[in-house]
Amino acid sequence: MASDSNTQPESAKHSGNTIPEGRRRGRAAGLNMSGRFESLTTESVDDGWNIHEDLPPFQTIVQEERARTVITRNSSPDISFDRSINPYRGCEHGCIYCFARPSHAFMGLSPGLDFETRLFAKPNAAELLERELSRPGYIPKPIAIGTNTDPYQPIERGYKLMPEILEVLDRYHHPVAIVTKSSLVQRDLDILARMAERNLAKVALSITTLDRKLCRTMEPRASAPHKRLSAVKALSDAGIPTSVMIAPVIPALTDSELEAILEAAAEHGADEAGFILLRLPLEVSQLFRDWLVREQPGRYRHVMSLIRSMRDGKDYDAKWGERMRGTGPYAEQIARRFQLCAKRVGLNTRRRKLNSDLFVAPQKGGVQLDLF
Template sequence: MPRPTLNDSKTYPDLEQQPAPQATVAEPRRRGRGAGLNMSGRFERLATEAFDDGWDGLEDLPAFKTSVQEERARTIITRNASPDLSFDRSVNPYRGCEHGCIYCFARPSHAFMGLSPGLDFETRLFAKPNAAELLERELSRPGYTVRPIAIGTNTDPYQPIERRYKIMREVLEVLDRCNHPVAIVTKSALVARDADILSRMAERNLAKVALSITTLDRKLCRAMEPRASTPSKRLEAVKALSDAGIPTSVMIAPVIPALTDSELESILEAAHEHGAAEAGFILLRLPLEVSELFRDWLVRERPDKYRHVMSLIRSMRDGKDYDAKWGERMRGKGPYADQIARRFQLAAKRLGLNTRRRKLDSEQFISPQKGGVQLDLFGS
């Protein structure tokens, strides 16, 4: 396949057409949200769509408001066997995410709840108040093998509702008592609230934190990640955690070609200046409904960039919006993908990032049953 160019409509002729399979929700109803669509979930037998029939009925529809439903989960540790991931287990205190990042690859998971990956994902949230209790129970099971638990790999554990529910803090308290290693990824400066627990764990080489920073452009961030912390607040959190002795890194996730990839070096420089010791990146992923949501967002927010962004994405995904192949879904392939990877490597090397990858300690674990939750039958 020839490498597409900005003016090459023959390679991807559909790029000339703006995507309009769904009616965009009126701006007053979605103000402060990332998605412009609220399509029905892919498992639903019937699809519904609001439209203006000329009688001004849409003007009477209320704005989308955040609602939280408490979910009594039955299990809390999720396992995976992906060769692309550095962890094999994770914990998700919440379903859905109020941050509203338009590119979030977790959006399709809301379809399993009978809800839309669009506006429902960022407004109809689920909290798991029994997460810490379940975690303690699962860690105490006979034969449990210790490896670092990743948190924030699906929806953000420090999204705004965490201020009220404090589920993430309760989870950390369990991990701290058990000497269990944890790796956190977040887009929220709220993570600095738990620096007291994380610093204690870091002293035992049991914790590390990654702040995800996509852009340093405050205006673009507001449009793309409407309810996440501003880039400057995230960098302040990097410094606060680093100053507290907590190993901190920055994830440029995702890198969006022709929109944010020009900032790659400047983000790494800012991360280094604020105390980050490691860094990583992930290329934009558009699985399932995320593709339609992202393309609709591009047409609304960056119409002049639409053809260029999508052309480059497809040049790295075998002509598709997304390719889920192991080894390629995080990085893409082709000349442009190689260029992004090489730029990252050179900048990280120049700044002294990633000179030593920290491996968390899994040898200090104390099962909850041996640590006071349940008395040992024979004592010690």
């Protein structure tokens, strides 16, 4: 009987492209397939010479990018913001499920290990931001940071782009909403607290699991769950509106922790919470399935079966309004569990709206001033 490659955990399926464990230690992806826009693909094969070769492990390489613009616009009807900033491309956190992985193909790189190791930084981000805020006719609305790749990933310790960006936003009274998986956000507590006093800042910590062992394999270079909860408390104690995003909820793997995460969020001072169902667009599906085979083989069929039950029989369905929550009985059950628990622990009793009325446009920033 023919087997369905989408439902069988065939570890041999990617054997030619799987990167040896020694080369990818501390990384989540086990593959480094060519980007989907490339005309040539590469594959590791045994040449038959039986010569032992120790290739070096993947190292993090950062390339500085002199960007021309820094504010990205979107018109997606199921997203609450229309503009965002991403100081980095790629993310060293290496979360295996990251929906942003396919974007690395636009750089001619792999959404696999390249996404975790070949990074791009925008050192002129703050300068560009000030220039764009000073453009005639600019209408202020909250800027989201961390919606694609994490602004507080490990390389931020050295580059320190976020304090520069926040100082610009603070100076001109511009609202900002941050999402991160890193406790490094506490470094900028003073700026964020100052902005929060004028209702200009809020922060969300993304927590997928409280299981530290699972976290290490699934989100290898993100802060440990207890560190993220400590950051929630520190931010909340400083008067900064803080929320927890359970993102993503993975059926048959992390969905059983939903109530425990919400309870921990409330205990540590969060006032809001949200969730997003696992998304597997484009190459993320292959990468996630390969990870399941390696790390959670006994759950492979159950996880993928439930995912498809909520995605119209597919690994992913990108329909507006459904891509974040899924459809069907199991998706409805997750949503209902979330609502009931959030209400029980006192989360989401009110939604805080950031203030855009205080904005004062810069009088410089590269825009030519009127002669008269």
